[in-house]
Amino acid sequence: MSExxxxxxxxxxxxxxxxxxxxEARTQSGLPGEIRRFLLxxxxxARIALIAVPAACIPALTNNGYFLQVAIxxxxxxxxxxGLNIAVGWAGLLDLGYIAFYGFGAYGYAMLASGHTxxxxxxxxxxxxxxxxxALLGFLLGLPxxxxxxxYLAIVTLFFFQIFLTVVNNGQRIQxxxxxxxxxxxxxxxxxxxxxxxxxxxxxxxxxxEYLWLAVGAFVxxxxxxxxxxxxxxxxxxxxxxxxxLAAEVMSMPVNWLKLVAFAAGAGIAGLTxxxxxxxxxxxxxxxxxxxxxxTLYAMVILGGVGSIYGVVIGAVVINVSLEVLRTxxxxxxxxxxxxxxxxxxxxxxxxLRGLVVAGVIGFGFAVHGIVGALWSGGVDGSTTGExxxxxxxxxxxxxxxxxxxxxxxxxxTLIAAVLGLTLLRGLWRAAAIVPVLYLAACVWENVLVxxxxxxxxxxxxxxxxxxxxxxxxxxLGSPRVEIV
Amino acid sequence: MDFIAVxxxxxxxxxxxxxxNGLTLGxxxxxxxxxxxxxxxxxxxxxxxxxxxxxVGAFIGWGVIGVLGGSxxxxxxxxxxxxxxxxxxxxxxxxxxxxIERFAYRPLRxxxxxxxxxxxxGVSFFLQNSVxxxxxADFKTYNTFDFSGGTLFLSGINWGPLHxxxxxxxxxxxxxxxxxxxxxxxxxxxxxxxMRATSFDRxxxxxxxxxxxxxxVWTFFIGSALAGVAGVLVGLIFSQINHFMGFNYGLxxxxxxxxxxxxxxxxxxxxxxxxxxxxxxxxxxxxxxWQNLIVFSILVAFMLGxxxxxxxxxxxxxx
Numbered sequence: 040m041s042e043x044x045x046x047x048x049x050x051x052x053x054x055x056x057x058x059x060x061x062x063e064a065r066t067q068s069g070l071p072g073e074i075r076r077f078l079l080x081x082x083x084x085a086r087i088a089l090i091a092v093p094a095a096c097i098p099a100l101t102n103n104g105y106f107l108q109v110a111i112x113x114x115x116x117x118x119x120x121x122g123l124n125i126a127v128g129w130a131g132l133l134d135l136g137y138i139a140f141y142g143f144g145a146y147g148y149a150m151l152a153s154g155h156t157x158x159x160x161x162x163x164x165x166x167x168x169x170x171x172x173x174a175l176l177g178f179l180l181g182l183p184x185x186x187x188x189x190x191y192l193a194i195v196t197l198f199f200f201q202i203f204l205t206v207v208n209n210g211q212r213i214q215x216x217x218x219x220x221x222x223x224x225x226x227x228x229x230x231x232x233x234x235x236x237x238x239x240x241x242x243x244x245x246x247x248x249e250y251l252w253l254a255v256g257a258f259v260x261x262x263x264x265x266x267x268x269x270x271x272x273x274x275x276x277x278x279x280x281x282x283x284x285l286a287a288e289v290m291s292m293p294v295n296w297l298k299l300v301a302f303a304a305g306a307g308i309a310g311l312t313x314x315x316x317x318x319x320x321x322x323x324x325x326x327x328x329x330x331x332x333x334x335t336l337y338a339m340v341i342l343g344g345v346g347s348i349y350g351v352v353i354g355a356v357v358i359n360v361s362l363e364v365l366r367t368x369x370x371x372x373x374x375x376x377x378x379x380x381x382x383x384x385x386x387x388x389x390x391x392l393r394g395l396v397v398a399g400v401i402g403f404g405f406a407v408h409g410i411v412g413a414l415w416s417g418g419v420d421g422s423t424t425g426e427x428x429x430x431x432x433x434x435x436x437x438x439x440x441x442x443x444x445x446x447x448x449x450x451x452x453t454l455i456a457a458v459l460g461l462t463l464l465r466g467l468w469r470a471a472a473i474v475p476v477l478y479l480a481a482c483v484w485e486n487v488l489v490x491x492x493x494x495x496x497x498x499x500x501x502x503x504x505x506x507x508x509x510x511x512x513x514x515x516l517g518s519p520r521v522e523i524v
Numbered sequence: 525m526d527f528i529a530v531x532x533x534x535x536x537x538x539x540x541x542x543x544x545n546g547l548t549l550g551x552x553x554x555x556x557x558x559x560x561x562x563x564x565x566x567x568x569x570x571x572x573x574x575x576x577x578x579x580v581g582a583f584i585g586w587g588v589i590g591v592l593g594g595s596x597x598x599x600x601x602x603x604x605x606x607x608x609x610x611x612x613x614x615x616x617x618x619x620x621x622x623x624i625e626r627f628a629y630r631p632l633r634x635x636x637x638x639x640x641x642x643x644x645x646g647v648s649f650f651l652q653n654s655v656x657x658x659x660x661a662d663f664k665t666y667n668t669f670d671f672s673g674g675t676l677f678l679s680g681i682n683w684g685p686l687h688x689x690x691x692x693x694x695x696x697x698x699x700x701x702x703x704x705x706x707x708x709x710x711x712x713x714x715x716x717x718x719m720r721a722t723s724f725d726r727x728x729x730x731x732x733x734x735x736x737x738x739x740x741v742w743t744f745f746i747g748s749a750l751a752g753v754a755g756v757l758v759g760l761i762f763s764q765i766n767h768f769m770g771f772n773y774g775l776x777x778x779x780x781x782x783x784x785x786x787x788x789x790x791x792x793x794x795x796x797x798x799x800x801x802x803x804x805x806x807x808x809x810x811x812x813x814w815q816n817l818i819v820f821s822i823l824v825a826f827m828l829g830x831x832x833x834x835x836x837x838x839x840x841x842x843x
């Protein structure tokens with residue numbers, strides 16, 4: 040592959056094209072780069088199989104309902120993230136109303152097949168109807184994108200999402216003009232709770248295992264279609280639109296049409312996911328579709344790499360599984376320390392520094408624990424909930440006050456200030472400052488965040504979005520943006 | 525819709541009452557809109573976190589009441605207590621705004637436009653959940669009625685059957701005072717001139733020797749301080765605050781900024797008042813659940829029909 044007289048990587052700026060062509064080699068170092076190159080070397084069907092086959096085999100390994108449920112949720116998240124990636128990653132349109140499509144699909148199926156309306160449509164009819172209807176809704180929401188770009192489009196779509204929630208939450212007051220429903224259109228906050236399971240040509244899907252296979256099947260179909268679209272004329276046109284709408288228009292691309300198709304395709308995928316979700320849960324509630332879900336999806340798309348389908352899949356899997364693990368405090372401790380180990384190489388470059396800092400943090404922790412314990416026994420009297428060896432270790436290493444409420448608040452605020460301050464330091468100062476900050480982070484984690492996992496997970500997602508945008512906007516597997524001025 | 529009832533409601537007193545309510549709410553929206561508008565004018569960035577800065581302001585006000593010994597019998601006179609709340613919220617939020625700018629937006633100054641938006645979304649979510657973590661999800665109350673035994677509500681202007689409470693006068697008055705100060709700052713000082721120049725053309729301003737980074741920091745400082753004041757005022761009017769309030773108020777404030785003409789200071793004030801009135805009338809005359817829908821329709825109508833807003837100038841783009 041390499042030519043004998045390849046110019047040096049850091050040369051003068053002449054021959055910018057060469058420089059651009061080599062951008063991947065220069066920036067994709069380390070583990071993400073390795074994964075990326077490995078994936079790119081595989082043929083596309085193998086890449087899809089690499090993800091789909093293990094997922095489909097989960098029922099063979101375990102019959103545990105919880106694991107199957109997590110696997111289904113993860114597949115649904117993967118589908119949603121893939122759909123969001125079309126508008127956000129490929130066409131570059133910030134669509135904050137995406138969850139409304141998901142909700143519309145779920146409610147659409149609940150309307151067509153439940154005791155609520157009395158209709159009990161077969162899935163082979165209901166699913167296409169819902170998907171097409173959702174795609175049409177996406178078309179409709181795409182219309183403002185003809186005139187609005189960037190922020191304005193974001194706010195209109197966000198408002199659309201808000202309106203969807205208002206309508207669904209107050210649906211008990213709305214009546215269809217042609218059919219009188221006893222509980223109104225959506226039963227409001229009580230949700231629709233008697234949704235039929237999916238029923239293809241008389242084959243009823245009743246077990247989690249079948250739903251998992253269905254979700255994986257939908258994933259294979261969707262990702263295959265997306266792969267083809269991405270390599271097609273439309274996919275290239277979307278990327279051109281994302282990079283420079285004006286230039287794309289001058290090149291006589293049908294810009295407005297492309298935007299509408301991007302919205303509609305994403306919406307259709309969200310609608311499909313919504314039907315599977317509604318049927319699998321057997322009910323739909325307005326609270327299933329909240330802002331937190333939107334942020335989670337964005338975090339998945341951004342972490343994996345905007346615009347890269349495989350990156351998005353990996354992002355969705357990583358984030359959803361981590362969030363699941365976070366639910367139990369005993370597992371959350373593990374996740375925290377694993378996360379630290381993963382983040383570490385990013386902050387510090389040399390192995391010697393890493394070793395020094397790890398030793399420093401451990402020593403610092405025991406020292407602080409000893410000093411505080413001698414001065415004020417109330418500061419170390421608490422204990423973690425778990426009984427594994429890691430918990431006993433933490434009991435003796437981290438400060439665990441009896442009543443962490445007030446101290447925890449101050450510690451949390453201090454930690455945020457400390458982390459922000461850390462980003463300003465460079466070199467050895469940073470390495471030195473990392474030691475107390477890491478220990479403080481561990482204290483805050485064990486005292487505050489572990490106790491409220493549902494809040495902690497969203498705090499981390501929000502923080503992750505900001506940190507990723509500043510440090511690595513292309514995510515794990517996305518291609519870095521090259522700008523030639 | 526029951527039209528008879530609608531016409532029944534159309535009497536003069538309730539109209540004036542709704543107008544006063546609308547102006548009260550609208551002055552809070554106007555303060556929020558100013559923050560959006562200033563930042564948008566200079567950075568062309570929609571600061572999603574602005575609504576949450578507003579929410580933090582409301583919480584700071586609540587904290588100050590607590591420190592001063594609760595609203596039933598504060599350790600200082602009532603007017604001083606309210607001033608303390610407003611000043612503390614303004615300073616706290618200003619600091620927060622500057623920190624957000626420094627750490628979330630400045631690294632993305634030259635990134636593609638979608639990047640700072642996502643970062644803003646992250647900041648917004650982060651703030652919301654941090655407040656949830658620190659103060660739990662239940663509603664916090666200002667107990668406004670307890671201030672000097674309910675005088676804030678009971679006294680005021682009585683005009684026939686109409687009653688405009690002292691509290692509303694305080695809220696509208698302080699909002700207008702802030703807007704007046706801001707207008708002076710933007711149109712009469714060196715910093716204001718630098719802000720207008722930066723908003724007109726950032727690169728040209730930088731070439732003329734304006735320290736653009738400093739101007740941006742000040743813009744965030746001022747805009748966030750106004751949001752903090754709005755937070756306390758809203759807390760005083762409605763007495764109840766929670767961690768999620770910033771989302772809704774932020775959306776309305778942004779709508780107000782767009783309606784008035786984004787990047788335009790008098791426009792943001794006008795837009796805020798208009799949105800407040802529209803919401804109040806739709807609450808009084810139409811229904812109490814669909815205000816969001818009505819505000820949304822106004823937003824979409826303006827964005828499609830006149831994106832430059834009422835007072836803004838059309839942005840002519842040369843290619």
